[in-house]
Amino acid sequence: MVTLIMTRDPCLSKVVRIFGIAAVVWLLFTTFQLWQGRPAGQLTDLAKLSTKIVSTNDDKSVQEPPQSKIAKVCMLYYENVTESTIALESAIASHNAHNDRHHYRSYLLRKGILSGFYSKPAYMTTIILEELIKPPEERLEWLVWHDADLVLMNSEIPLEAFLPPPGFEHIHLIATNDLGGLNNGVFFIRINEWSVLLLTALTAYRTYHPGFSSVNEDQVVMDEIIQLDEWKGHVVHVPQRWFNSYHDFGKDADVPPEWHWYHHYFEPGYLLVHFPGAGEGRTDLINQYVKAKAAEPELYDVPFPKTNLTEEIAEYWAKDAKREEKIQKTFHMRQRILESVGSETDRARDKDLEEIRTRMAGESHEKIEEALSAKRKEYNSRKIENLREAEKDQRQAGTGRRYNAKARS
Template identity: 30%
Template structure:
């Protein structure tokens, strides 16, 4: 695992260009010498619990997760690129190249203020890239400091200071650094003393089980008559969408799985 942390750049493409250069460098090495995953962390984050091993967030070594190349999280406003995991792979090269080239091959797209988030989200939503991404609970590695306070708890991996804090962001970061220097043991906990492992195990179990139900439904859809097959296909499409875009929402996955099972032949 390799961790990257960089400050603000003159353009979002500089961030992705630097990340792309590292992925390409790793791919040029013999397979047994490569870094497998990279964690990108923006400079508006502070690590508060270095005892959390980063590998616990990565996909299990199951065949069905070998296609996963991106692990990220979302806010209510969309993709959060303050911290995300990227597998060293040709898929990641294509993703970063397309994200950087987006304004050139489609100048009509309004990237808005958060260009890095918008461009990456746009490409991740494309049909060729959607299956390679999964979204995890944001508070695992994008826990926010808001104007109301820290939304996390002791033992969390890091604290992120979003742009919405404006001028108070810098004082907030300074206060946090002073707090960590004065009371490091208050925030540092071994992974066994946090809920990370149980939450992560549950996450992958939900995703694995949902994908298993999908597989069974796709196998049985040909056994149904046209009307029933249409209903089952709609339920299959909905569960696929939930897994692809909201795997962090276990309640929504449960509801989508239940709906799909209701349409499956007994």
Template identity: 30%
Template sequence: MLYGAGNTFYERAIRLHQQHADRWGHTLQVLREDIAAGFWNKPTYILHVLTQELIKPPSKRAEWLMWVDADSIIINPAISSEVFLPPSDLSHIHFVGTRDHIGLNTGIFYLRVSAWSVSFLVETLGMPLYKPELELGRSADQEAMGKILSKEKGGPIGKGYREGMAYVPRTWISTYEWRHAYEGQRGDMLVHFPGLEEQRWKHMADWLDIVEMTPEKWECPLAETKYWNVTPDFWKDYRAAYELMTETDRMQREEVLSDAVRAAARDLKTILETEADDTEKVKKARHRLRAERDGKPVA
């Protein structure tokens, strides 16, 4: 998304995103016109791109869209952005994003090309109309997305949106440049510059110079990065927890389970929907539910 007065830093960053997309056979689209009032350009444009994909025959559609703000720079183009997506059998996940100390950050996230995503964006865009009393603050679109994703009722199948989202560890897809230092390491896919205000330009200029003039300093094949093991392990653990939770849910419909089992199942469900990026918490909640079901003491 880049419109208004020209910005050389953003243009240079977009060129690196374009090179990355070309390398991996992806299509990059850039919003260059102001199409909505206030902070609503992002969800409006994503909804446009999403519906343009959905009107295609299924065999011609993209499966996922990835949104990246213009204040992000690809520093390791040797990694495809598809590496971080959930395996195909986890088809209930439609939104893959990250959170930081403030909460949901919508600078970089994935949306599945699906009716679920259309409904999510329509509700996000409609929030100022059907909830005019809500104060959404400076980042209104981000705040609205967070509120819609937290819903447990309504939505395309009446169950809200929470069970259709998953947080991944933020530094996978959105390592931050802080005022004092970069939090990532060689091999990370990109650097993101949220919250830096006017300091953003110096930080972006420094990184752009590094990547454009000495790309070998940060480019690193997937097999030599942290992603090689942690990404498949993350989704393996997520799948095990999700399958245990859904199996327990089926059991609850067929037999009476103890209060402890039902409470453990609820806790695991909440963690998968709102804190899946906390891998230790997911593992502990899964082990607790398994132990309660098996009638074993919980450590």
């Protein structure tokens, strides 16, 4: 019918052609606007996760692997370009090979939503809600948050390796502790209602605690929340070296070795290197590792089976994961001892070191450093003994309280 009208009326035919061209232009423009307006990686979410057929140069059809059920999330925004922001952009770009290798989508927030670091949980909440709207078979299953100040060093390690095995479906958050407690610079969180409630509780914390303030506010709040009874049964703290190893800022020679309080400093073959607390040196450190990876990729891209993680991960889920509550109770007890008894010993050490510097003023630099080193070594041993005694007292006091309570019952 349309063909007949166009044939009989050339003027109308011209109008229809113009209208058709305009419609195509509008469709292309709208598609471009949508693409421009979505954060990195989000456009991919519009596609189905099922396997797609693509055409190669030799006209043979091949199957493209499906997207992973894990996606990464990060945020980085700033007003002015500086050496620091350029380094952070390089750090984020270090994930590209890893994402391509394992088919990970990457969400990158480029504009603040809320003040401080609360944009972080708010942004993650929006992504999880978007996923929950989808049919179950099309959803992501996990998000991995990573701060901008870390460099992805081993593209061979799949994030799937760190997920809970069968029997741990109740675990919804996988995190790591460092010497000061939780470090949420990297963590895994499951796509489900539990995670929405946790993240919204974190986002709303200031509303119900208006006087609260901390340098690492969202991290301190998360650490507090996940220790509450309604949350802790769904959280595990895994060895730090798995996915949150630090640049080697110095070994902890003043902590009892039986505490196994390892920072898990970065070594070639680990997934990434993180720089919390690096201060002004962070930019140089990021650039140093980015260049090192580019210069010797074969040194850092260690095949997963050769990293010894396979056995360690299996052993963790078979043993330590089942003792999470007990392990964390011991961790936090020792953390409190370190903050009190350890800090007291540190203050005494620093006072003695200053007295040495004053007394030896005018002496050679080598002699002063020799005296300072001997005094530090002395205090390391003293601090270890003080910490051990404090832990012994804590355990005896705890046993005594349990015994007395039982005796009165």
